Amino acid sequence: MTVSHPAPDHLWSYFERAWRTSPDRTALFVDGRGWSYAELAHRALGVSAAVQRHGVPGPFVGLHAHRSIGAYAGVLGILHAGKAYVPLNPQVPADRLSTIAGLADLELIVADTAREASAHALAARRAAPCAIVLAGDTVGPDAPHRAGPEAYMLFTSGSTGVPKGVPIHHTNVVAYVEHLLERFGAGPDDRFSQTFELTFDLSVHDLFVCWGAGAALYVLPQDQLMAPARFIRDHGITQWFSVPSTAVLMDRMRLLKPGAFPSLRVSAFCGEPLPADLAVKWAAAAPNGRVENLYGPTEATIAITGHLLDPAAPKARHGILCIGHPFPGARVRVVDADGHDAGTGELWLGGPQLSSGYWKDPDRTATAFVTSGPDRERYYRTGDLVERDADGDLYFISRLDDQVKVRGHRIELQEVNQVLKAVSGGAFAYALAHPVRDGIAQGIEAFLPLALRSEGASILDACAQRLPEYMVPARLHFTDDIPFTTSGKADLRALRARLEEPARTGDR
């Protein structure tokens, strides 16, 4: 018998439902200790009361916390107070966090106790007054629950060099969570992994599909993310969710042995292409569960298509597993260059998971979000080139622009180029994803003018001050010999070919 609940209209309601039903069950395991639903609720209400006391007018509150009780009490407390959270990941350089705090007009930042000093430093850089609330220590008085429309806003790489804010509403996320609770058969006995950073919307799946099921969330410590095999076994994880890169690394460490993870009922991957042979290997390592490949951009909330792997007959193109069918209620179009529906073309997404558009950026919103088609439906143009087969299954082929993914992170190469030019003073900068193995990019490399060849280390250092680690080039190449295409653009394909050659002079 399945228990069905009415869909809530606010993410807090998922958590509250589990808290009221089973207050003593474990909601969270972080930093080596478990927190019951009641304990976590009281910490969250403490944050909510403090946020409400500050009474900031805007919809957004910053969250400067990392894999701590304060991070999770912070998410819940901000939502309970009727505000939306903007993750300010402490691993991201202060310059970029400061830019994001400015773009989101933050006047309040919730921080965990370990980040008190950096939160104050961040607030001091704001042009407007910005207050700090410390999360995790305070236990609530009962603050009233307030409901705002937005749940969170994430910033993704922008091709002009400025990150783009993507606000997501509670209704967007509820549409997702309702489908996933059913699709993954999640229940109170499940133990969910929490691998994703809060700056990555796949973390919202971890938190709210888990708490929506009344289950327990197991947060992987930073130093175990690279090789989580023992964590999965020690904690009897039943629902795994990560980027495929994690599985690639585990495979290289020979950790994907048949039957290695008997506790896993569901293993889901998202964020980058999933090699079919890797998925099959994972399925053998987790023989009591299913493997799901999910796909979706931040603008369409977490994931919007999915494919259940058949290990005996994986559906793949060029070795990459298919991304399957759209979720119920989602609309997809595959559109060719002339704007007609086609078998191969750009993937357009519509339906209840669609964001309202980029924060305070009507131009980029108008370019990416379009109303069209016979149904006059609103669609987000993903920039992803896909193919649809006779079964209606979708296959990701490539990007249509300069966006690449490194370990699941979206990177606009133009943004890397802008920063490289700014910090080096060079006349040009051409970044590209390299190396790419089994369809997964492992890093960024870039070409700069030969005259800068003695400054490589300081250029990389300056990049690291301004860009998150995954956007900083792993290697710079110095040359004045840049090949161009007939249309006058740098020929990235020819540049890439050079990187495939053995070491060339002028590199460092």
Add this chain to the structure above:
Amino acid sequence: MSFNEVTVRERIRTALTPRLTEMGLTQADVGDGMSLTQSGVLDSFALMELIGRLEQDLHVELDFESVEPEQFTTVKGLAAAFIKALTA
């Protein structure tokens, strides 16, 4: 040839040299107990490449089942893991 903790650490440091040069760092900047990944010297893929090269070099395979994940991100921990594998 026999290996001990000191010679294996030297091998690891030699393998790290090109990357350190690229980053404008010297061996002195990298402590034996410093996390190579969290300090940004290597990303996780580059660390696995490094370990793979050392495995070929030393004709041995690490047992990642028995190594704590936080251990093989430092020069010290890696050296200990290789010694354990070499003497197993």
